[in-house]
Amino acid sequence: MNLHAVFIVPSPIPDQGIGVPCVSANGDEKNKHRNRVFRVLEFQPSLDTVAALPQVKDPCGHLPCLHIPSQTPPMNKHLALIPLLLLPFAPCSADTPGEPTEYITQVAQQGTVQPDGSVVIDANKTISTPKTFKPPVEIMIEAKTDLNSLRLGYAADQIIFNWENNKSEFRIDGGPAGGKHKPGMGAIPPKKFVKIRWVVTPRRQSIYVDGQLRFSDDSDYSDINNPVKVMSVNAKITVKSIKVRELPSAAH
Numbered sequence: 001m002n003l004h005a006v007f008i009v010p011s012p013i014p015d016q017g018i019g020v021p022c023v024s025a026n027g028d029e030k031n032k033h034r035n036r037v038f039r040v041l042e043f044q045p046s047l048d049t050v051a052a053l054p055q056v057k058d059p060c061g062h063l064p065c066l067h068i069p070s071q072t073p074p075m076n077k078h079l080a081l082i083p084l085l086l087l088p089f090a091p092c093s094a095d096t097p098g099e100p101t102e103y104i105t106q107v108a109q110q111g112t113v114q115p116d117g118s119v120v121i122d123a124n125k126t127i128s129t130p131k132t133f134k135p136p137v138e139i140m141i142e143a144k145t146d147l148n149s150l151r152l153g154y155a156a157d158q159i160i161f162n163w164e165n166n167k168s169e170f171r172i173d174g175g176p177a178g179g180k181h182k183p184g185m186g187a188i189p190p191k192k193f194v195k196i197r198w199v200v201t202p203r204r205q206s207i208y209v210d211g212q213l214r215f216s217d218d219s220d221y222s223d224i225n226n227p228v229k230v231m232s233v234n235a236k237i238t239v240k241s242i243k244v245r246e247l248p249s250a251a252h
Helices: 029-035 049-054 077-084 104-110
Strands: 003-010 036-038 053-058 062-069 119-121 127-128 136-145 148-154 158-161 171-173 194-201 204-209 210-217 229-232 236-246
Touching: 104 119, 104 236, 119 127, 119 229, 136 148, 136 229, 148 171, 158 194, 229 236
Parallel strands: none
Antiparallel strands: 003 036, 003 062, 053 062, 119 236, 127 229, 136 194, 136 236, 148 158, 148 229, 158 171, 194 204, 204 210
16 A cells, blocks of 8 residues: 655644645634644545544654555545644654853853953863753864863763873773774864864764864763863863753754
């Protein structure tokens, strides 16, 4: 039996269905703005078939979907919507990544604020977000070191760029990937801001510097629940930005 996938999705903009007018939860075209509005993306069911079919998840991973036999006689789409309006719906946009949160002002008191708003961390000091985060999460840090040892913490006790004993080696201490150091992946230019992107899901972490992948590891990160830290050891570190975006669970 051939199947047609059918998606009934909330529509934030009235009359933006694909060849089908939007209808409200009570079927009243005049009440679109006061009720939940839906779109039909593809539809060929009978009323009885719709009511009996099981739900599956759509590509977003959260909206109810139905698989409808292609042989089902077409009928009025407005009537066919009636049994579906009783199903729970969650808009796909509610589970897509939102804007990242900037934490530099919240950690400013832990260092020395510069005229441009950046924060200087003196040697052997640490700044830390007031909030902890569980994977999946995306961390974006813009920082520079005057010479050595830019250290960050989240899914590891510390990762190190420009390690004072070997600047070219990427170091990772503690956490599920502790000890999996990477030769040739740790160097960053001194006295220049770099953008570090650290993505951690329950099963993987990836670390980028200015868009270049420096480290990745597949391990169990599901129990991580830590703040984001920037540390200085025998170096002067300047941090321009600490942004964190909490990702939807479907991202992993």
